[in-house]
Structure formats: C-alpha cells, structure tokens
Amino acid sequence: MQAWAETNQVEELLKFQERAVERYGCVEQLMWSSMMELTPTSRDVVSKPFFGLRGFAHLVNPLIQSWYWEFEDLKRKSNIVATDFFLENNLIELAFMYNSLGEHCNKTSNESISQNI
Numbered sequence: 001m002q003a004w005a006e007t008n009q010v011e012e013l014l015k016f017q018e019r020a021v022e023r024y025g026c027v028e029q030l031m032w033s034s035m036m037e038l039t040p041t042s043r044d045v046v047s048k049p050f051f052g053l054r055g056f057a058h059l060v061n062p063l064i065q066s067w068y069w070e071f072e073d074l075k076r077k078s079n080i081v082a083t084d085f086f087l088e089n090n091l092i093e094l095a096f097m098y099n100s101l102g103e104h105c106n107k108t109s110n111e112s113i114s115q116n117i
Helices: 010-024 042-047 052-070 072-077 091-100 110-115
Strands: 002-004 033-035 080-082
Touching: 002 010, 010 033, 010 052, 010 072, 052 072, 052 091
Parallel strands: 002 033, 033 080
Antiparallel strands: none
C-alpha cells in the first residue's frame, strides 16, 4: 500500500503523512509506504519548466528529515519511506539508528534516541 499526498504544498504533505501514519501505522500484517514526495501539477510543469522533480525534492527533503526526527509517530509507525533524490536527506542513517533500537510500533521518546547517538 502506498500513501500518496498528491500535493505540491509542503504543509499539506506533512498533514497527509500524519493522517496516513494514524490510519496505517502499526496495523498488523500491513506493509505500507509513506510516499514523501511533492507532486507537480500541470501548471507547475508549464510555469516552472526547469524546476522539475529535483526542485520539489530540494524544497522538501531537508524538512522530511527533520519531521522524522521530531514527530514520534512518523518514526515509530512507518514501514517504508520513499523520497526523490535520497542524497538530500539522511533518512537512511536515521532508519538504521531507529531500527537498531527496536522501537518500531513501541512507545518511546526522543530522549531515548538522543541518548543512544
């Protein structure tokens, strides 16, 4: 299952992902992918022809990393996180660190993660 926000707005992407985590996170036997990408509209393509997917990724990728650090449910309840141009964020390292703590779908706090860095 893929959770697509279908938006070109950063704020809407975060709101959608929070709702998706609430709905799909930690549901037994459900693997789901949080699609953390902005979706350009046809107007975006015409009005910003050289911006493209890389431009949208450049806007949102640093924010995605901070969201996954800041919001406990995003870290704890996400199975798969997909981003465009993954080199613009540090989600892979964050996922390794978080998964090594065995905190998926368990209640925890950011303090326990910070202490293990």
